[in-house]
Amino acid sequence: MAKRVSYQEFTFEEYINEQQIHDVVKNIATQIEEDLKDEKPLFIGILNGSFRFLNDLFSNFTMDCEVEFIKLKSYESTESTGKITELIGLRDSLKGRTVVVVEDIIDTGLTITNVINDVLALDPKEVKIATMFLKPDIYKGALVPDYVGMEVPPEFIIGYGLDIDGLGRNLNSVYKKIDSVSLEHSKKKGMLNIVLFGPPGCGKGTQSAVLKDKYDLVHISTGDVFRGLDPESELAKLAKSYADKGNLVPDDITIKILQSEVKKHPNAKGVIYDGFPRTSAQAEALDVFLKSKGGSVTCMLELEVEEEELRSRLKGRALDSGRPDDADPAVIQNRIDVYNSQTAPVAAFYKEQTKHKSVNGVGSVEEVSERLFQNLEEVVA
């Protein structure tokens, strides 16, 4: 039987053993030496996770090379734009240098994209990317890593530098999470807090209604709340001025609205959050708010739908909904762009907490519902 380890309430099973890791790293080191044999490269490791990979790369190098580290704070960012905060930054110039940026794992690609942009701004001769792991099902970025140790499925892994809440980095093999104990954990706590997530037109509203009925939950859509306000009220006018252009209502307003809606349902069995949180700041605020009530987000279900399909669905919806933000193709495109730029970090926030589940949003309403039910089964059993 495969080796298992447990951290907090989570159990992980060995997935990539030491020998496999050793062989992969040796192979990457050889490739880099061949590619950069006439150079004296500078390796820039992204802390914390990459320290083991970079150390093992180094022990395989015979070439002259230097190393530096940068340290970033990404998922804990309070910026709504998904901006990454630097804790240890880069030097002032990389002029003329051949740089290899070393990452432990590329998931959404937010971290590596930010780092590469910063590195390029310092005028290096050449930049390469080496990552030990890549999640190709999640990473859809434009940058193509030059050296990839292994491709892994879109699941949470630990070991060989990768952690769960700071632990597990010292494991010499890589382990994959085998259960959804975060869901179990929430079940024990009683209240379900389900974040239904996805781009405009992915079916959040429709599926929220289905989930609400099936599991007897309260459905809170911040969009519906804004649209339901007295149109003459200052708040309604303010919200409309953003929404009509396809932009997000500012975080402080949205968070207050959300909190007051939740408080209206003190005896709810659970809540479906539809269209909230839409930024990292909102996700953090929701965590803090639920914690203050002794709860936590149970899981985030992300409905995945291609952009082309979204555009056609929204166009169709405009005929019935009368929503100005559904009717204008430019506004629709802005909503999709805002979603892509501001909401990717929200999914990352829940992935980091191992609470994210991707659900195919294409198919009949019943088919998509069925997929959601399957994901929620453990939670409501």
Ligand code: 5GP
């Ligand atoms: P990205 O910015 O590409 O979404 O994520 C990069 C960072 O997220 C990694 O450096 C790592 O800290 C964290 N991360 C992403 N996926 C995993 C995973 O499966 N396990 C662990 N432990 N950390 C991950």
